[in-house]
Amino acid sequence: MRIDLLRSGTKSLPQQISETIAQRITSGLLQPGSKLPSVRVLASSLKVSQVTVSKAYADLETRGHILCSQGKGCYVAERQRNSPDTSAGWQDGYDDYLPRAQLWRNFNYSEVKxxxxxxxxxxxxLPLEPIGATMAALVQEQPELMASYGNFQGDQELREVMRRHLQSRGISLSSNDLMITSGSQQGIDLVARTFVGPGDTVYLEAPSYTGAIDVFAGRGAEMIFVPMDEHGMRVDKLTAMCDRRPPKLIYTNPTFQNPSGATMSIARRQRLLELARSYRCLIVEDDPFSDLYFHQPPPPSIKSMDAAGHVVYMKSFSKVLAPGCRIACVAAEGNILSRLIAAKSSSDLGSPLLTQRAVLPFIDRRYExxxxxxxxxxxxxxxxxxxxxxxxxxxxxxxxxxxxxxxxxxxxxxxxxxxxxxxxxxxxxxxxxxxxxxxxxxxxxxxxxxxxxxxxxxxxxxxxxxxxxxxxxxxxxxxx
Missing domain, CATH: 3.90.1150.10 (Aspartate Aminotransferase, domain 1)
Known part of the structure; x- marks a missing residue:
């Protein structure tokens, strides 16, 4: 079992081991009845003492995640959530690098009413009919689109439409500062794979988006959660935390936050940007919901106030147009964007051109x-x-x-x-x-x-x- 331990982290080694195994259990990566490695084997694998592993297993047993029996070993306890069937045998003991997969678990409800x-x-x-009609016409009239790889950065014409869309919301950038991704989830993953490594400090709101937590956990980051109130992330608390442990990255969903629904005030957005400048770190501003206001538009995005390229802004159109098309726009400048494009090229060779062209006319002429x-x-x-x-x-x-x-x-x-x-x-x-x-x-x-x-x-x-x-x-x- 692979576990990235932070030897200089704020959490003890037994706590890190216990939490990682608990997350693997609750997200379905370890099934009920699965046998855990022995204390000796896991201690040798992680290069820690057997006492450290014993403390972790004792904590897991106390919390009801595992059952341990003298002479037989420790096994994952039965739990109340339904679990998918998995292959038995050699696969169960095949190591992976997934510390958790809660997002995957969250979609495993196909039978509920x-x-x-x-x-x-x-x-x-959703506008599925007009987007579907456009896609059908493209297949009929331009079938060569299905034979073409898309530009790694995204279709130029769609990026120009996105540029105008963002400009109407106070974000003034060139189309060359934009990249099309397969939803904002891919954007978060690209940022993490490019800029976050084991032991790097990532700050998030408490609570935060499950998919982002999965991604940063997979990079071995030390995630520190910042309290929230009705005005969003407590930036005053974050400032004190950063004094003790400087950030590599700050992830925020400041507008109608997922899951809490809170919206960060304009004053806190400005202070957060000042904090990023002082620590020379990145802010990932995840923005899927800002167009879905009920009465008054929300405060301007953090990116609209960013003059030095500290904010990687992600605007998803998947939820509001057609989730199956998986279209989002990532806005960043300079070498930050260049490295993200390089990461994307090795990830998927470019987003599908057909779906980009299918949503383009709707965003351009009918979205508002x-x-x-x-x-x-x-x-x-x-x-x-x-x-x-x-x-x-x-x-x-x-x-x-x-x-x-x-x-x-x-x-x-x-x-x-x-x-x-x-x-x-x-x-x-x-x-x-x-x-x-x-x-x-x-x-x-x-x-x-x-x-x-x-x-x-x-x-x-x-x-x-x-x-x-x-x-x-x-x-x-x-x-x-």
Whole structure:
């Protein structure tokens, strides 16, 4: 079992081992019943003492992740989440470098009737027909597009459309400062693979986007989570943290943050940029939701205030147009972008040209009017979900109403038993995102995320009402 240990990190070696194995278990990389390496073998592999491994295994057993038996060894305990079938035999002992894969787990709900776990927009609200018609016409009229590799940086014409789009939002760059990626997830991965290595310090909001945590964990980074309030990341707290451990990179989702829905104030955005300048580090500004505001547009992006190239800005169009097309735009300058393009060239030889050309005319000519209608539809769904919460949410459950985006972030009472609630919900065909996957390690959380836009309006209301009744029964049962 491969585990990247930070010998000079802030966490002890037993804690690092315990947390990494716990993440592998909760994200399904280690299946129930799997045998863990012996204390001696793992200690030899990691070049640590057997006492260190014994402490890690004892912690895992205390938290219910593993079961240890004298003379037989330690095995992954049964858990409540469903687990996919995996091949037995030699594959189980074949080493990998994946410390966790929570994002993969989050999509493993194909059978549920009410999928509240996925931050997505129902197909009836997306412009699939016009984009599909454009793609069909391209296949008929320009079939050679399917025989062509795309430019590593992205289609020039699409980058020009993206440049105008960003300029209308206060970001003034050349089309040569932009790169097209297969969704912002690829953009995050490219930044991490290019600029983050084992032991590098990456700061993130607490909680943060699961997919970003997976990526930085895979690079062996030391992730430090910064507290949030209703105005976003506490930059004052971050400043004090940076004095003790300077950042290599700061990842933020400042507008209608995933999962909390909070929006960073303009003052904090400015202070965050000043911090990046003083430490000569990068900010990754992940922006999938800023066009999905309900009343007033959000504050200007951090990138719009960036004069020295400290911000790598990612604007995803996947969620709001056609997730299957996987289109996002990464904005950066100078040698930072050059190195990202080099990383992308070895990653995929360029994003598919056909999908780039398919979304191009819609973004160019119809996006703004469409986005206005989409905002109205999402606001109505959010208001309906809020009314149901007010009517049926059990006592002790609280939430903060977002001003945009796709999600509600609920806080449950003390000791909510979220693992059991998750299993009960799945039995009734309901899924939600447990808050603990939005942190690194095995951090317990009293939060859950519910997406109100993945279903039709009527399905959302039925499913949410059913879930809130289930939640009330569950909380009543654990309080007895």
């Amino acid at each position: 009410y999928p509240f776990h996925l931050a997505a927009i129902h197909s009836s609200l 009017a469409y986005a206005a209608k989409l905002r109205t539809a999402l606001r109505l769904r959010k208001e309906a979900a809020t009314m149901l919460l007010k009517q049926y949410a059990p006592a002790g459950v609280s939430w903060t109403l977002p001003e945009g985006g796709l999600n509600l972030w609920l806080q449950l009472p003390e000791s909510p038993g979220i693992g059991k609630l998750h299993a009960l919900a799945e039995q009734e065909g309901i899924s939600f995102l447990p808050g603990d996957v939005c942190y690194a390690g095995d951090t317990p959380s009293r939060h859950i995320r519910l997406c109100y836009s993945q279903l039709t309006h009527e399905e959302m209301e039925r499913g949410l009402k059913q879930f809130l009744h289930l939640l009330e029964r569950h909380l009543r049962s654990i309080c007895r």
